[in-house]
Amino acid sequence: MDPAGSATTPGANTRDDLPGELNILLIEDNVADARLAEHMLREEPDRMVVNIQTHATLSGAIEALSAEPNRFDVVLLDLSLPDSMGPETFQQIHLAAPKLPIIILSGLTDEEMATHLVSMGAQDYMLKDGMEPATMRRSIRYAIERKASSEKLTKLNADLERKNEELRTMQLQLIQAEKMESIGRLAAGVAHEVKNPLAMIQLGVDYLMEGVDVDDPNLAKILGRMQNAVVRADAIICGLVDFSSARQLDLESGDINALAENSLLLVKHEITKKSIQVDKSIEANLPLVKIDHAKMEQVLINLLMNAIQAMPEGGTLGISTIGKTLESHERDRGARTVDQLRTGDPVIVLRIDDSGCGIPSDKIDQIFDPFFTTKETGQGTGLGLTVVKKIIELHKGSISLENRPEGGCRTEIILKAAQQSQEAETV
């Protein structure tokens, strides 16, 4: 076998793990030392081709390394050069070619430093006074092998860490899914067991109310409070079941604009009652999106009602839709909620703005947490936005909520557009 003929690319290994053609970068300013080293290196008993490029300065060597980063198999380095001395010389070369094995050529006086540099990442050191061809060759071979193994190990380790991370993420998702599954079962069970007694209290309260003694105003008041309590308990139970049962979607191609218009119609009464102006900005011919109509309608009504409730004295309700390509910073923002959208995805953005009082900045991070509410006790279940976020995540979209600089809140939903455009589908 002719190793020189079969493996000419640097780094490609022959049977004994040495490149067939050995490319050495020799960095040595002492001409006599350089000659001696070259001489010994060429004294190969096997027919290996040895190419040596010698540089007398650090800057020259670094230039050579950056010009041809893959050319060399090994560096032989004298630490004392005209433009650099000591460990600094090693660090500079190591920095310029982190993947190259470096062997320190050391005088007797700096042997201690040479051993120190080996601990810093140099592969080996050779005492200039004791150089002889066989040890040089062995040192070079071991240096290359060690460096290659350590590179391989680093890569394998990185792979392992990545896989481990993936596994951890999957495990977390699994635990989360299982948790939701059992919460779902629990919630459904609790709902059935609680709503039945609520049904009895409801009928009982109604029965008493119908026959209430008009002479005792407290009786009507008490029954009214009991009635409110039933409604509240029922809303919480419904929210809990909603939250935990929202696991599956009934997806169909849908038009976000139509959905927005329809949802607006459903809250029209509230809008008129509170004298709220509606500022609509709908982009025509948006691509379709895969949505669960009932659940997305639930989302929009929830958000619209939140906006309306934030403006008890009236104000402006903004609703807008646009189609666009997702930019990276938007993805980052979305990633807070879910990491399903990718930069460059065609998306539909739906925004709902109100001109209300906004959300206190210390509360805004908790806004999607279960049972968190900024509404007065008894006014909100604290599950509305939690369910909304859950539904949006099931749609592989993202939702964010922020205070607008001009006052009030902006809720932004980003959904991935379906492949076909609206026109294409109707053709």
Next chain:
Amino acid sequence: MKRVLLIDDEVDFTELAQVALERSGEFEMKTLNDARDAIDVARDFQPDLIVSDIVMPNKDGAELVRELKQDPNLKSIPVIVMSALLNQNAVAYKEIGELDVAEILEKPIKLDQLRERMRAALA
């Protein structure tokens, strides 16, 4: 007075609903707590309307409605079903929706609404 058969596994509920619904004088109520007896009782009582719970231990509301609709003498009686767990349970809702029922109600329900729906089903 219209004859109404009310089936719910909760004794407290049927007792309460009977008293509450009979007060207006429109309905004559008969209550049952086990749907297994419902067909026999219905044949005997000949109600104008049947109001049944859905989730019950021995026989559920859906099964009862299916049997009622297969019985030539009972199939024309309007049926109202109600449950504490419907809106959130899409599968159950769909299953019930495919049956021939006059009304699907969610518990808790207000007394006046219940009466109204019963009147509508009887009309």
